[in-house]
Amino acid sequence: MTVFLIRRFSQSLAVLLVMSLxxxxxxxxxxxxxxxxxxxxxxxxxxxxxxxxxGLDKPLWEQYGYFLLQSFKGDLGTSFVFNQPALLLILxxxxxxLEIAFAAVILSIVIGIPxxxxxxxxxHAWYSRTIMSVSILGFSLPTFWVGLMMIMxxxxxLGWLPASGRGxxxxxxxxxxxxxxxDGLTHxxxxxxxxxxxxxxxVIRLTRAGMRxxxxxxxxxxxxxxxxxxxxxxxxxxxxxxxxxVVTVVGLELGNVxxxxxxxxxxxxxxxxxxxxxxxxxxxxxxxxVAYLLITVVMFIVINFIVDVLYSVLDPRVRLESxx
Amino acid sequence: MRKMIGMxxxxxxxxxxxxxxxxxxxxxxxxxxxxxxPHYHNVGPNxxxxxxxxxxxxxxxxxxxxxxxxxxxxKQLAPNVWEFKLRKGVKWHDGSPFTAEDVKFTMSRAGNVxxxxxxxxxxxxxxxxxxxxxxxxxxxxxxxxxxxxxxYMSVLIVVSKKHGExxxxxxxxxxxxxxxxxxxxxxxxxxxxxxxxxxxxxxxxPKPEWDKVTVKxxxxxxxxxxxxxxxxxxIVDFPAPSDLPMLKKNPKISLAQTQSTRxxxxxxxxxxxxxxxxxDNAGKPLEKNPLKDLRVRQAMSLAINRKAIAERxxxxxxxxxxxxxxxxxxxxxxxxxxDPYDPAKAKKLLADAGYPDGFKITIHGPNNRYINDxxxxxxxxxxxxxxxxxxxxxxxxxxxxxxxxTALEFSLLLVGWNSGTGEPSDPLRALVSTYDKATGxxxxxxxxxxxxxxxxxxxxxxxxxxxxxxxxxxQGATAIAMNDLGIIPLYFQVNVWAMRxxxxxxxxxxxxxxxxxxxxxx
Numbered sequence: 001m002t003v004f005l006i007r008r009f010s011q012s013l014a015v016l017l018v019m020s021l022x023x024x025x026x027x028x029x030x031x032x033x034x035x036x037x038x039x040x041x042x043x044x045x046x047x048x049x050x051x052x053x054x055g056l057d058k059p060l061w062e063q064y065g066y067f068l069l070q071s072f073k074g075d076l077g078t079s080f081v082f083n084q085p086a087l088l089l090i091l092x093x094x095x096x097x098l099e100i101a102f103a104a105v106i107l108s109i110v111i112g113i114p115x116x117x118x119x120x121x122x123x124h125a126w127y128s129r130t131i132m133s134v135s136i137l138g139f140s141l142p143t144f145w146v147g148l149m150m151i152m153x154x155x156x157x158l159g160w161l162p163a164s165g166r167g168x169x170x171x172x173x174x175x176x177x178x179x180x181x182x183d184g185l186t187h188x189x190x191x192x193x194x195x196x197x198x199x200x201x202x203v204i205r206l207t208r209a210g211m212r213x214x215x216x217x218x219x220x221x222x223x224x225x226x227x228x229x230x231x232x233x234x235x236x237x238x239x240x241x242x243x244x245x246v247v248t249v250v251g252l253e254l255g256n257v258x259x260x261x262x263x264x265x266x267x268x269x270x271x272x273x274x275x276x277x278x279x280x281x282x283x284x285x286x287x288x289x290v291a292y293l294l295i296t297v298v299m300f301i302v303i304n305f306i307v308d309v310l311y312s313v314l315d316p317r318v319r320l321e322s323x324x
Numbered sequence: 325m326r327k328m329i330g331m332x333x334x335x336x337x338x339x340x341x342x343x344x345x346x347x348x349x350x351x352x353x354x355x356x357x358x359x360x361x362p363h364y365h366n367v368g369p370n371x372x373x374x375x376x377x378x379x380x381x382x383x384x385x386x387x388x389x390x391x392x393x394x395x396x397x398x399k400q401l402a403p404n405v406w407e408f409k410l411r412k413g414v415k416w417h418d419g420s421p422f423t424a425e426d427v428k429f430t431m432s433r434a435g436n437v438x439x440x441x442x443x444x445x446x447x448x449x450x451x452x453x454x455x456x457x458x459x460x461x462x463x464x465x466x467x468x469x470x471x472x473x474x475x476y477m478s479v480l481i482v483v484s485k486k487h488g489e490x491x492x493x494x495x496x497x498x499x500x501x502x503x504x505x506x507x508x509x510x511x512x513x514x515x516x517x518x519x520x521x522x523x524x525x526x527x528x529x530p531k532p533e534w535d536k537v538t539v540k541x542x543x544x545x546x547x548x549x550x551x552x553x554x555x556x557x558x559i560v561d562f563p564a565p566s567d568l569p570m571l572k573k574n575p576k577i578s579l580a581q582t583q584s585t586r587x588x589x590x591x592x593x594x595x596x597x598x599x600x601x602x603x604d605n606a607g608k609p610l611e612k613n614p615l616k617d618l619r620v621r622q623a624m625s626l627a628i629n630r631k632a633i634a635e636r637x638x639x640x641x642x643x644x645x646x647x648x649x650x651x652x653x654x655x656x657x658x659x660x661x662x663d664p665y666d667p668a669k670a671k672k673l674l675a676d677a678g679y680p681d682g683f684k685i686t687i688h689g690p691n692n693r694y695i696n697d698x699x700x701x702x703x704x705x706x707x708x709x710x711x712x713x714x715x716x717x718x719x720x721x722x723x724x725x726x727x728x729x730t731a732l733e734f735s736l737l738l739v740g741w742n743s744g745t746g747e748p749s750d751p752l753r754a755l756v757s758t759y760d761k762a763t764g765x766x767x768x769x770x771x772x773x774x775x776x777x778x779x780x781x782x783x784x785x786x787x788x789x790x791x792x793x794x795x796x797x798x799q800g801a802t803a804i805a806m807n808d809l810g811i812i813p814l815y816f817q818v819n820v821w822a823m824r825x826x827x828x829x830x831x832x833x834x835x836x837x838x839x840x841x842x843x844x845x846x
Contacts, residue, residue: 031727037441039366040741041750043764046445053439081358081365083439083493093516148546155554163554164547165540166517269542269551271516279543282692284723 012301019297020071023290024064032056033080033284054080067290076294077287081280086291090273095175096166097272100264101257103179103192104199105250111196112203113246117234119204120211131204138201147194147267154190162187164269191268195261199253206249210242244314251307252300259296348536349827351839352548352557356541358441360513361496362481363434366442371744372836373539374481376521378504381408381427382478386830386841388585388653388746390474394422394482394505403469403789408477410460414528416484417503424456429485431464437493447476468787471794475745507532507840516541521839530840537839552577552822559823561837565639565696571822581820582831583643585650586742587751588694590687590704590812593735594621595772601686601735605714614683615735621809622663623673627711628704629665634815637703641695642815647806648741648755649748650816650833655798656748660806662813670711682712688729689738691719695817701738704814729770737770740817742835748798752782756805773810 038050051057055066067077076087119128155163167187169176178184214220215238223233262274269275273292280288355369362374383393395408414422431454435445450470455463464473484503491501502510507529508521519539523532540557542548545564549571551557563571571577592615593599599613614620630644646662649655674682685708689701698719705715715736719725729737743750758774759766765779766772778801785797806813821829821837828845832838 031723031725032730033723035726035730036723037365039442039744040768041366041744041754042442042446042767043754044761044767045764046443047767049443049445050441054441078439081441083359083364083441089515096517148550151547151550151554155556156550159554163551163556164542165551165556266544267547269540269544269547271514275516275543282721282723 008301008305012298015301016294016297020067020290020294021064023293024067024286025060027281027284027286027289028060031284033286036283037080071294076291079280079285079288081283081285081288086287087295089288090276090292090295093271093273093276095177096270097258097261097265097274099177099179100188100192100195100270100272101254101261103188104195104257105254107192107196108199108203108253109250112200113207115200116204116207117211117239120208120215121234123208123212132208135201135204138197141197143194143198143263144267146197147191147264150190150194151267161190164267166271191264191270194268195257195264199250199257202249202253203246206246207242210245211238214238214241240314244311247310247314248307251303251310255296255300255303258299347534348538349534349559349839349842350538350540350557351837351842352540352542352551352560353837354541354543354545354548354560354562356516356543357519359493359497360499360502360510360519361437361493362483363437363444364440364493364496366440366444366446366479366744368742368835371479371481372834372838373519375506375836376508376537376839377502377506377510378481378483379414379506380478380481381410382474384478384746384834386582386832388743388833390478390746393478394427395477398474398477400471400473400790401463404466406464406470406473407457408462408464410462411528412460414505415526416486416505417509417524418484418487420484420486422482422484422505423459424462426485427462427482428454428456429488430480430482433483433488434480439493444480447480450476469789470786471788471791472745472747472749472786475747475749478746479744508537511536532840533843534839539839549822552824555824559821559827559829559837559842561819561821561835562695563820563822565641568639568820576825577822578825578827579820579822580829580831581641581818582833583650584742584817584819584835585653585746585833586694586740586817586819586835587645587648588642588700588738588740588814588817589645590624590814591729591737591739591771592621592624592812593732593771594810595774596732599735600733601688603684605681605684607684610683614677614679617677618808619673619677620679621812623670623677623711624708624713625663625809625812626666626670626673627713628663628707628812628814630662630815631665633700633703637699638696638815638818641818641820643818644815645813647748647802647813648751649743649746649802654747655795655802657799657802660803667711674712679712682714684714684716685736686716686718686734687736687738688725688734689717689719690722690725693722693725694740697738697740700814704738730768732770732772734770738814739770741768744834746834748802749782749786752778752798752801752805753786756801756810757782771811773805773808775804775808775810778804778808778810 034051038047079086079089115131119131122128151163154161165187167178168181168183169178170180178188223237262278265272265274277292357370357373358365362378379394381393381395382390385391394411396411398408401407431448431451435443435448450466451464452467453465457463487501487503495501499510507524507527509524511520511522513519521537523535542551548560549563549567552560594615597613602610604610634642634644644662646660647657651658687701687705689697691698701719702717705717708715741751753765754768756773757765758779759769759772781797781801785794788794788797819835821831823829826845828843830841
């Protein structure tokens with residue numbers, strides 16, 4: 001376990017370093033943020049002042065070196081646009097994103113696993129075919145289109161739900177959350193469903209495949225032969241076995257949803273980090289983009305680690321040492 | 325039982341009626357400010373919302389005319405001294421009186437906010453002294469004569485000395501220093517989600533109408549219109565042109581629109597001998613830059629059917645232009661017409677210039693900056709190709725576009741210009757004056773057009789002893805730039821606001837959505 005941890009840690013550091021360099025150079029290559037920041041009215045002295053203030057008059061390697069030095073002290077840079085620490089700006093937006101991300105993942109588990117089990121147990125029934133056909137739609141329809149259609153139907157035509165924004169929030173342990181107020185819940189529903197659509201389909205398909213595969217296995221026949229009830233065989237023995245791939249995928253998808261809920265957040269004007277990322281890319285606000293992607297890398301590393309630990313809980317045959 | 329249901333229904337109806345008349349309003353905006361600090365960043369979204377909480381000495385009406393704000397009147401005592409008489413009885417939101425000291429403090433702060441990404445130094449830098457004569461009289465002095473003091477004072481937000489001294493940008497963002505004289509008081513800013521204001525019942529000017537105003541940034545055009553249709557917000561700025569026919573038909577929606585001072589123009593490489601994207605018809609780089617020849621530039625301007633672009637490509641959201649500012653603006657030329665559409669003459673001019681078979685060029689344009697920018701860039705390319713200048717189109721997001729444009733990597737580009745002060749001195753100084761690091765002029769001159777006669781006139785105009793002289797020099801400089809075709813002016817954008825029926829908004833030339841101007845229809 002210790003060897004495993006050390007190895008993971010050093011690998012992670014290397015990934016972070018490479019990532020920061022790539023993003024740093026990448027954003028630098030896209031363009032000059034001063035062009036977008038400085039008013040067209042400004043004279044050349046003002047331009048020169050802004051360039052110097054942002055440290056953009058120095059060569060790129062020097063800017064990167066300074067960034068590395070500061071990042072070891074926990075400072076990932078100051079936003080060009082807001083003149084506030086990039087890390088703070090991202091953390092400020094994180095609760096909103098975490099909220100729809102978890103809502104989406106919970107939806108995908110709560111809806112996906114039961115539907116997948118049904119479709120796997122009775123693969124030829126009409127309802128199973130319906131579930132599978134609908135899941136193809138969930139895969140293939142583009143998120144932004146579905147989002148706009150949902151707004152059209154539920155907000156504009158039916159008027160049941162609000163079209164955009166986050167709604168009222170209350171503080172839970174000092175973190176603003178919206179799922180505890182009615183107004184907040186109604187605002188949460190559409191973006192969460194929009195974000196969950198793809199994941200529900202994914203979980204349905206994974207669960208169904210696992211179900212069909214496991215039902216033919218010897219241990220299932222043996223369990224029935226032993227006289228165990230149908231419910232016990234399905235919900236205890238089979239379920240546990242099909243969960244391993246589902247946990248892997250849901251874990252990675254959680255990371256994806258948190259880091260890149262950009263489309264959904266833009267369409268629903270959800271004040272999360274994805275919206276901040278896309279705005280910052282457009283504004284060439286390099287410190288935020290770099291800090292964001294570094295946080296993303298750290299998050300994936302943590303999620304992968306948790307998934308590995310979960311494996312060993314779900315499947316006693318998996319030993320963490322053997323994986324390194 | 326039935327009776328109870330009836331009562332419940334009528335109670336609900338009363339509740340609904342109540343909410344319909346509650347004096348709250350929600351505003352959906354395409355962009356969010358970068359700070360609440362009114363001096364942090366000289367950029368539209370910041371400036372327009374600052375106008376709700378604060379005032380300026382000189383206000384701009386919807387057509388960008390200068391009207392009294394915190395100053396009741398002003399006059400030029402000497403060519404380099406302007407006196408502003410301040411309004412009496414004006415109170416800050418905390419009840420303390422507004423005096424000339426606040427104005428003096430503002431002039432020292434506005435250009436000097438640390439780490440400002442675009443400061444107001446341009447406007448405060450010319451002041452050599454701000455003299456407080458008495459509590460309600462202040463004199464602005466400059467080194468040389470300066471004719472545009474009212475214009476400059478119409479962009480500088482006046483902040484309270486008491487709350488602004490030692491206040492950082494963060495203090496404004498958190499609301500601590502957000503104490504203004506304006507019609508609305510600041511409540512909170514939740515970044516990316518909302519900005520909330522309440523009524524200032526003691527406002528000195530027209531009484532604010534709404535108890536609570538919530539501003540919501542919804543950057544996606546389709547989502548913003550959907551929010552309006554769903555009733556989430558009451559008014560939105562800049563609906564996509566493609567949504568306008570649908571909005572016009574909707575009986576629950578009304579629209580407001582006006583011509584803005586945002587000029588869309590073509591900029592081109594008129595100073596270098598070789599230009600990166602100009603080729604002969606075989607595709608080899610041209611040895612001589614044809615754009616240096618005035619006849620070629622005239623041919624390009626005559627090749628463009630501005631009226632057709634305004635009507636068809638822009639869906640009517642454009643007014644053809646023949647100069648830098650709309651003709652009704654002070655300092656612009658009142659009777660100058662846009663160049664006509666004359667492809668025959670264009671071909672003849674090209675032949676005279678030695679290009680009977682034209683040449684090849686690439687036009688670059690942004691694809692997320694101006695209304696229909698990508699489509700207009702394509703239309704321009706077609707128009708030029710029709711007279712023999714075979715034009716390729718490349719469009720890209722504004723980040724790389726403006727960087728490359730400023731680095732002179734293009735030969736021909738489509739750009740826009742909006743004047744904060746609502747007069748032509750800014751574009752004359754920064755756009756068509758010679759690029760010169762010593763004087764600071766020509767910072768946005770991406771074509772390096774240069775005419776010493778114009779430079780002299782622009783410099784003189786900013787030191788003109790009186791307004792009449794300034795107008796004369798400004799018109800003269802504009803005429804030089806336009807006769808030389810230093811840039812090709814195309815059109816002014818028309819901006820649209822969409823709101824629920826029953827609301828009224830006077831569309832503004834500066835593209836600002838000012839929440840104090842949103843009213844219910846009388």
